[in-house]
Structures are given as structure tokens and as C-alpha cells.
Amino acid sequence: MTEPQCPLHEGAPRNHVLEDQCIRKGPRRGMIVASSKIYKDGSAEVKDRLKDGFAFEKRSCMHCVDPGCVSVCPVTAMRRDPKTGIVTHHPDACIGCRNCTFGCPYNVPQYDFNNTWGGIKKCQMCNQPGVERIDKGLITGCAEACPTGATLFGTRTALLEEARRRMKLQPGDVYKYPMGDVSKPDRWHEKAVPVYHKHIWGEKEAGGTNVMHIGAIPAELLGMPPLGERSAASISETVQHSIYSYMALPAVALAGLSIVIQRNRSQQDDNEGGQS
Known part of the structure; x- marks a missing residue:
């Protein structure tokens, strides 16, 4: 449900969103605003299990603390807001050099070769000009639409606290997962706790990111690149x-x-x- 909401807020047509893709078959390059990664093993009978299991992961811009796309852009078309940490692309300044597509370790910025005038497309965390959901005090479209609390919105500190809280839970216990804004959820989703992989992807990787991932399946098996802390x-x-x-x-x-x-x-x- 999060992907159909994303293009509505990001200003891209629905068919620009990449459909679910299996990592074992290799990712397909295309106009990605947000995509889903799928893990499958063996019979893929049980969700969130390594052996004979499957899992899903939402993938969009990680909004890095020290973004490579901003560093390699020669005209400041890629910018990081020092207050919110959101990394945005500004088409009015872009010269189409595509440095950002090579500077991002997550393969997020995509160049629109199907458009006569080209252009870079990426997740703007719903805060680009004309949308400005964050500036208006709203949350991202994906977090608002997510029906299970798998995608949450909040400050980096609050998200890290929730991630650590979840990893301390006992597998099999029922937990009320907050939905929407992690600091002030308006609803909850109750489900059994999986066996979490004890790692918060994005806490330290590549200098840290403002979008972080936890789950039962290691992020590397869902297509995340091997990265150091720098x-x-x-x-x-x-x-x-x-x-x-x-x-x-x-x-x-x-x-x-x-x-x-x-x-x-x-x-x-x-x-x-x-x-x-």
C-alpha cells in the first residue's frame, strides 16, 4: 500500500514505480521512486524466517547523514537540509550530468532516459516544492499509508529507540506496533514478534542514514550493499x-x-x- 501512495505525493506517474522484484533474479533498473525488495528461500512458507521463509523490504532514498549524491553534484542540484536531514533534488539547478546516480551506493537517483529533457527522479521524503508535507507538519505518504507499522516516521533518535525496543522483545510475544508517527502514533498493529536480526541498518553504515532498517532477515540478503562506517x-x-x-x-x-x-x-x- 505504501508504493501506490508514493508517486501521488512525489509527483511521478504510477507506472514509474518499480514492481516487487526478487533479489535472487537481480534488480531491474528503471524509474524508481520507491520499490519493494523480496527475500525468498527454499519453499518460502513462513514470513520473516531465513530457512524456507520470505520477507519484504521497502526501498527508497536513505537520506544519508553525509550523502554521496550531494558531494559529487557540481551545481548543488542535490541538497541536504541541515535541519531535517532530507536530501532533495532541485531540477532547476540540475545539468543532467548524472554524477549523483554513480555517487549513491544505494542506486537511488535515477535518470529518466524516456523523457526528451531527461531529469533525475528520487524520493524527496514528500517535501519537494508543491508538496512540502514535512514542512506542513504532516508525515510521509508511505508512513501514513502503511497498514502494519512496518514503515514509520519520526526523528532519528525516536526511530533508533523504537528499533532497539523491538530487538529486545521476546520472539513469539504479541507487540503493539505503533503506526504513522513513532512519537505520537494514532493507531497500532498487534502481531507476534519475529526473531529480529540484531542489527540496525543505517545507524552507522556509510556515516549513518536517516532512513533505517531492521528485520528478521539481514539487510545484505535484501540487496543492501556491503558498506563500512565511513x-x-x-x-x-x-x-x-x-x-x-x-x-x-x-x-x-x-x-x-x-x-x-x-x-x-x-x-x-x-x-x-x-x-x-
């Missing part, structure tokens, strides 16, 4: 700064040499002028 943006910027620092000394030496050459040339001209 963001790609910080690594590339360190390399760039190191290169530039090494370039500084030769530049200074070249400038000094140019001054010496110019001085010698001036002296030579003066001497020649005196002899004539």
Missing part, C-alpha cells in the same frame, strides 16, 4: 584534499621560479639597454 563522500573528499595539498608545493615552487626568471630577464634587459 561515508564515500568523506573518503573521496579526503583524497581530493590530499591531492590538492601535494599540488600546492609544486605550485609555490613554480611561482617562485617564475619570479626568478622574470627578475633575471628584467636585469638582462636593463644591461642591454645600458650597452646600447
Whole structure:
């Protein structure tokens, strides 16, 4: 139910949303605003179980704390709001270089090759101009539409608290899962607690993300890339700064040499002028 809501708020037509896809068959590139990843093993009889089980995961922009797409954009068409942490794309500034599509480890920004004028499409967390749900005090369309509390909205701190709370629950116990805004849920969904994989994806990966995942199935089996705790943006910027620092000394030496050459040339001209 979350995917049909997403394009309505993100301004993309329904057929631009990727249908459910099986990771074992490989992801299909397309105009993705949000997609569902599916895990299957063996007979796939039981939900949220590694052996002979299956699971679903919603995938959209992770809204990184230190986003690679923002770092590689040469014209600030990709921007991260320092207050909300939302990463947005601004078509009016975009030059279509597609650096962001390569700078994102999650393959989120997509270039619309079917459009004559091209353009980047990505999840804007329902806060792009003309929608501004977050600025209006609303929650994202996906969190509002989710019928089970699998997708929640809230501050990073509140979401981490809820994630840690869930992982401490006893498997098999019934838990009232909050729905909508995690800090002030308007309804709950009761279900048995699965055996959670003890890891919060996005708490530390690639510098941390504002969209995080927990579940019974490890995120890597649902197509998440293997990432360290340091963001790609910080690594590339360190390399760039190191290169530039090494370039500084030769530049200074070249400038000094140019001054010496110019001085010698001036002296030579003066001497020649005196002899004539």
C-alpha cells in the first residue's frame, strides 16, 4: 500500500514505480521512486524466517547523514537540509550530468532516459516544492499509508529507540506496533514478534542514514550493499584534499621560479639597454 501512495505525493506517474522484484533474479533498473525488495528461500512458507521463509523490504532514498549524491553534484542540484536531514533534488539547478546516480551506493537517483529533457527522479521524503508535507507538519505518504507499522516516521533518535525496543522483545510475544508517527502514533498493529536480526541498518553504515532498517532477515540478503562506517563522500573528499595539498608545493615552487626568471630577464634587459 505504501508504493501506490508514493508517486501521488512525489509527483511521478504510477507506472514509474518499480514492481516487487526478487533479489535472487537481480534488480531491474528503471524509474524508481520507491520499490519493494523480496527475500525468498527454499519453499518460502513462513514470513520473516531465513530457512524456507520470505520477507519484504521497502526501498527508497536513505537520506544519508553525509550523502554521496550531494558531494559529487557540481551545481548543488542535490541538497541536504541541515535541519531535517532530507536530501532533495532541485531540477532547476540540475545539468543532467548524472554524477549523483554513480555517487549513491544505494542506486537511488535515477535518470529518466524516456523523457526528451531527461531529469533525475528520487524520493524527496514528500517535501519537494508543491508538496512540502514535512514542512506542513504532516508525515510521509508511505508512513501514513502503511497498514502494519512496518514503515514509520519520526526523528532519528525516536526511530533508533523504537528499533532497539523491538530487538529486545521476546520472539513469539504479541507487540503493539505503533503506526504513522513513532512519537505520537494514532493507531497500532498487534502481531507476534519475529526473531529480529540484531542489527540496525543505517545507524552507522556509510556515516549513518536517516532512513533505517531492521528485520528478521539481514539487510545484505535484501540487496543492501556491503558498506563500512565511513561515508564515500568523506573518503573521496579526503583524497581530493590530499591531492590538492601535494599540488600546492609544486605550485609555490613554480611561482617562485617564475619570479626568478622574470627578475633575471628584467636585469638582462636593463644591461642591454645600458650597452646600447
